[in-house]
Amino acid sequence: MSTEDTATQITGVLDHTTTADSLRTVAGAQQLIQEAIENGLAAGDPRLVGDFGLAFLKPEGYEVETLDVRSFEDEPRLASFRSGTLKFVGVDSLARYVGRYQTANSVAYIRDVYGRGVSMLTTDTDAATVIIDDHPGVLGTDPPEDAQAVGRRAHTAALVLRPTAAAKRWGGAFGKAIGQEEFLDLVVDGIGEIAAPDGAQLRDLVSDLHSIRQAEVKSVIRTGGEGAIQINENVKLHAGVGDKVTFPETMTLVLQPFASIGSTVKLEVRITPKVRVNIVEFTLTCPTLDDQLAHVLGDVAADLVDRTTGAATTT
Secondary structure, eight states, X not given: OOHHHHHHHHHHHHHHHHHHHHTTSSTTOHHHHHHHHHHHHHTSOOEEETTTEXXXXXXXXXXXXXXXXXXXXXXXXXXXXXXXXXXXXXXXXXXXXXXXXXXXXXXXXXXXXXXXXXXXXXXXXXXXXXXXXXXXXXXXXXXXXTTTOOOOOOEEEEEEEOBOHHHHHHHXXXXXXXEHHHHXXXXXXXXXXXXXXXXXXXXXXXXXXXXXXXXXXXEEXXXXXXXXXXXXXXXXXXXXXXEEEEEESEEEEEEOOBTTOOOOEEEEEEEEEEEETTEEEEEEEOTTHHHHHHHHHHHHHHHHHHHSSSOEEEO
16 A cells, blocks of 8 residues: 555545534534535425315425416315305206205295386296305204204305286386387287276277377376267277277286296286376376285295205295
8 A cells, every 4th residue: 555545535524524523512503404404404395285286395494385286286176165056947847956965954035026016027036046065054943953053055046026017018018108108018018918998998098099190289187987089089999989998997806927937926916097298198006006916926945845845935
């Protein structure tokens, strides 16, 4: 062995001894310890945050970075629970859907129709709502079982009452003044829904209203049963030449108000004429409309309860 080789071995032994001696104390090893800590932190497993987050601790400044794992998925993640409101026309389709997902906690609410009668005859109405994932708990016990438990109330189904063409026709005329031409069209188009007066009287009324379309109206006479429109000239009427046309002050309608709901209503309609600038206008009102629609909603509620396990409640 040469002198140089021997010197190299001695130097290596001395270096090893020095490093080992320095590790017996913290002094001189701060950098080594710091690097070990940082490497350990960097190698730590990420932590779950919420439903979609992974949190990492970054050694530089010990900052936490959170990543949304959904941005790295190949396909959109499915929802973790059912939510949304599905709308159905007809109890049958609603009951079939609710029956698929309902539980003992599902509950149905029926809407109060009073004050909404005319709007229900002209536009779609959400008449019943079934909360499929309502708050759990058994009522009737003291205290109620599972009183502190709650449901999401995020999964609901609604029954839509969609007015029929007949309902829209008459509902659009209620509560406002309509001209003679519009009243004439209403009677002609809706003659199938008019139960009283009878067909012969309606045909005579239609004929007379056609005859006086161009005549000036002088006055309207009301007797509490049958009124008369007085015009300023003689015209050919169904009963002969004259200047007075009689009309009914009340009319009875029978119609099916909502699509896919078999219930019908019988509406007693008041006809109130008024002269305005030598023409006559008619106002149609139905005081019993809300009551009649309430009966229809009662039938709907009973059918809904029969078809589902939820109880119907009026709100």
